[in-house]
Amino acid sequence: MDLYSGHINKLIEELSALPGIGSKSAQRLAFHLINMSQEKVNRLANVMIEAKANVRYCKECYTLTDKEICPVCANAKRNHKLIMVVENTRDLAAYEKTGRYEGIYHVLHGAISPMLGIGPGDIKLKELMERLQEDVEEVIIATNSSLEGETTAMYISKLIKPTGIRVTRIASGVPVGGDLEYIDEVTLLRALEGRVEL
Amino acid sequence: MDLYSGHINKLIEELSALPGIGSKSAQRLAFHLINMSQEKVNRLANVMIEAKANVRYCKECYTLTDKEICPVCANAKRNHKLIMVVENTRDLAAYEKTGRYEGIYHVLHGAISPMLGIGPGDIKLKELMERLQEDVEEVIIATNSSLEGETTAMYISKLIKPTGIRVTRIASGVPVGGDLEYIDEVTLLRALEGRVEL
Secondary structure: OOOOOHHHHHHHHHHHOOOOOOHHHHHHHHHHHHHOOHHHHHHHHHHHHHHHHHOEEOOOOOOEEOOOOOHHHHOOOOEEEEEEEEOOHHHHHHHHHHOOOOEEEEEOOOOOEOOOOEOHHHOOHHHHHHHOOOOOOEEEEOOOOOHHHHHHHHHHHHHHHHHOOEEEEOOOOOOOOOOHHHOOHHHHHHHHHOOOOO | OOOOOHHHHHHHHHHHOOOOOOHHHHHHHHHHHHHOOHHHHHHHHHHHHHHHHHOEEOOOOOOEEOOOOOHHHHOOOOEEEEEEEEOOHHHHHHHHHHOOOOEEEEEOOOOOEOOOOEOHHHOOHHHHHHHOOOOOOEEEEOOOOOHHHHHHHHHHHHHHHHHOOEEEEOOOOOOOOOOHHHOOHHHHHHHHHOOOOO
16 A cells, blocks of 8 residues: 555565564554654664674573673683573573572573474574583573473473483462462463472 | 673664563564574665655645655645645554545644643644645544544634634544443543434
8 A cells, every 4th residue: 555655665564574563563663763863763773783793692502692602601600510491582681680590591592393393403402412511410491381392391301311410490380479360270280280388 | 781792782772762662572673683684684774764864744734755745645636625634644544544535634743732842833733724825625633532632623723713714523432343331431422422313
């Protein structure tokens, strides 16, 4: 539809290809960008290009970082014998925000999903197994509590078990502050199964 | 917080300054951009810069367009004696999508809001009055049905009335398909006041 000018249409089209941005949001964003100063638009555009050009995988844990080795892996105070496996860099950041985890990470960049055709070879699993050649005491699997996350967790645990390294899984249950009434049945059952002594 | 690298942090910061994008969405977008090919990121960045640089106000109706005169104003088949006043280009597009409006538009780029300190001089109102010097039969006020939109509508109608030009306001009432149960009282009362003979 030729509601807007060619430039605006093209911008809306590009923006609506981004995740979580529908056609209405894309329109609103496009007009916001057009109303911004040329200087600000250029800055945003450059930040995007620069980030894409300069961000790479940490050579050890495969998180996204500016440097060869990410700050967590480079920190000698962290416990390098404890590796938490997460699906992506945002999950790593979520645990880092707690400020209480002392170990290091391994970022898979995905989860096994037969539905989407993502197999063990498509995520950083071989890289994880290579890391286990070194002195590792425990691997904590912190993939999401989704079908894909659980499948990946099972797969990894089976792979690691024979090495004799301890493999654990973060607990699933009712979120803190969660109201039982609004929580799905599977979570409620998990919370029941995982109940602990008081 | 230094959860991510400098480049990622800067990108997240820039993205979360955009409207409707919270910190979580900004994170998700940033990682999506970083996972896109450099070529695609460059294209998106360029489309933004180009759109900003090339889009301007239509010399007649002040909508955002690539050309001096927008396609609606340039269309001789439209009724140039009928002007619909809207708050922004998206509202114009919403009416254009109906494909049933035959007149032309005037885009105010805002609405009067004493709360936000936006007065009549801050929107394209002087420009509207200038257009009324020409042969205009009716001005349809289609500002939003919000406090600001209503205030603007009242203000404009008082301004135009003395010229003898017909001033109308789009109807407000229950949206088509709307369930009375979920509609606010003000709308319900408006719908009652605006009832029509069957």
